[in-house]
Amino acid sequence: MDGMDPRESPPPRASRGPSFRGRLHDARTAVSLGRLLGAAIALCFVTGVLSHYLQRPPDWLADALPSRPVWGYRVTQGLHVASGIAAVPLLLAKLWAVYPRLFVWPAVRSVRHALERLSVGVLVAATVFELFTGLLNTVQWYPWPFSFVPAHFAVAWLLAGALVLHIAVKWPTIAAHWGRGSSGTRELPAADGPDRRALLTGVAAAVGAVTLTTAGQSFTPLKKLDLLAPRHPDHGSQGLPVNRTAAAAGVTAVPADWRLTVEGPRSYSLTYDELRALPQYETELPIACVEGWSKSARWTGVRVRDLLERAGAGPHARVRVVSLERRGAYRVMEMGAAYAGDPLTLLALRLNGHVLSADHGYPARIIAPNRPGVWQTKWVSGLEVL
Numbered sequence: 482m483d484g485m486d487p488r489e490s491p492p493p494r495a496s497r498g499p500s501f502r503g504r505l506h507d508a509r510t511a512v513s514l515g516r517l518l519g520a521a522i523a524l525c526f527v528t529g530v531l532s533h534y535l536q537r538p539p540d541w542l543a544d545a546l547p548s549r550p551v552w553g554y555r556v557t558q559g560l561h562v563a564s565g566i567a568a569v570p571l572l573l574a575k576l577w578a579v580y581p582r583l584f585v586w587p588a589v590r591s592v593r594h595a596l597e598r599l600s601v602g603v604l605v606a607a608t609v610f611e612l613f614t615g616l617l618n619t620v621q622w623y624p625w626p627f628s629f630v631p632a633h634f635a636v637a638w639l640l641a642g643a644l645v646l647h648i649a650v651k652w653p654t655i656a657a658h659w660g661r662g663s664s665g666t667r668e669l670p671a672a673d674g675p676d677r678r679a680l681l682t683g684v685a686a687a688v689g690a691v692t693l694t695t696a697g698q699s700f701t702p703l704k705k706l707d708l709l710a711p712r713h714p715d716h717g718s719q720g721l722p723v724n725r726t727a728a729a730a731g732v733t734a735v736p737a738d739w740r741l742t743v744e745g746p747r748s749y750s751l752t753y754d755e756l757r758a759l760p761q762y763e764t765e766l767p768i769a770c771v772e773g774w775s776k777s778a779r780w781t782g783v784r785v786r787d788l789l790e791r792a793g794a795g796p797h798a799r800v801r802v803v804s805l806e807r808r809g810a811y812r813v814m815e816m817g818a819a820y821a822g823d824p825l826t827l828l829a830l831r832l833n834g835h836v837l838s839a840d841h842g843y844p845a846r847i848i849a850p851n852r853p854g855v856w857q858t859k860w861v862s863g864l865e866v867l
């Protein structure tokens with residue numbers, strides 16, 4: 482940003498490339514926007530890494546993942562998607578503030594300068610990639626040949642590394658322009674202060690607008706304002722959004738002789754009526770989809786830990802859950818000991834007092850606390866003690 486101070490005399494006309502005399506292409510503006518964007522990216526990164534390990538824990542972590550607080554994943558994933566969405570206007574403003582740097586001449590002054598430009602290039606590309614793929618994922622649109630989760634996860638680390646490097650390289654500029662009375666502004670009265678304030682107010686308004694019109698998809702008190710989110714918490718069968726319908730999963734008819742099989746030291750199977758005759762429990766738990774929507778509902782069914790105990794499982798057993806679905810990434814799910822043993826984890830038969838609809842997993846589905854929606858397996862056909 483150095484060399485961009487608008488108070489410096491403009492470059493002579495003969496210099497190569499366009500000249501930028503806009504007052505807000507300066508270091509102070511870049512730092513003001515950069516710290517907001519940096520905060521959004523940091524929050525997005527931390528909640529994203531958390532989500533990744535909750536979804537795909539390495540074996541040594543699987544039994545240690547906590548099933549409380551019940552709303553934990555709802556909050557962290559809500560923040561992940563909200564901070565990603567908020568980062569979009571911040572990124573656009575930041576790129577606008579610094580884009581004249583793209584045209585510096587000579588393009589490369591030294592090896593150090595070349596490396597700095599390269600790292601900024603990686604940072605911008607990784608950030609655009611993350612926000613773009615993440616945003617399209619929230620609408621379940623995947624117009625690319627790679628698989629979303631591993632790519633989004635890998636590039637997140639690239640972004641984090643490039644951001645740390647960028648902050649380190651720019652530290653002198655950042656420190657000089659951080660606060661109101663910082664050395665960057667103390668000596669000269671800031672003639673461009675009102676302009677900068679107007680720009681930042683406009684950016685804040687844009688961030689507020691995109692946040693308020695999307696946060697209702699997971700933060701239900703804001704659902705009336707939920708105009709831009711792909712999901713509305715009230716739209717869907719039985720008043721709950723549906724991610725994958727029964728038709729999309731190919732579970733069009735549940736076999737008339739459906740039974741829940743429970744495999745373990747003492748395997749057994751139960752008909753639907755036999756399941757209903759077992760002690761039923763009720764719990765209020767959210768479905769918290771990784772794509773950013775969440776909604777609480779009242780679930781009724783049989784405790785998973787009771788079913789496992791009856792099959793002879795020990796108190797710290799893991800369980801594998803298998804769905805009627807023929808194929809699909811979520812046909813088989815494994816649940817660590819903390820979830821399987823939690824008294825709130827149910828094989829649910831009812832939703833808000835009614836028999837599950839086909840889209841919500843009839844005849845039976847898993848509902849567990851503090852768990853990504855992808856692992857709330859629908860159309861369950863069997864449990865296996867591991």
Ligand SMILES: Nc1nc2c(c(=O)[nH]1)N[C@H]1C(S)=C(S)[C@@H](COP(=O)(O)O)O[C@H]1N2
Nearest residue numbers: 722723724725770804841854855857858859
């Ligand atoms: N068998 C199976 N279960 C599944 C899925 C699936 O594709 N197949 N989708 C999961 C996802 S991604 C979510 S968010 C929740 C959504 O539950 P709902 O559609 O009942 O709201 O179901 C989960 N259970």
Ligand SMILES: [Mo]
Nearest residue numbers: 770771854855
């Ligand atoms: Mo989901």
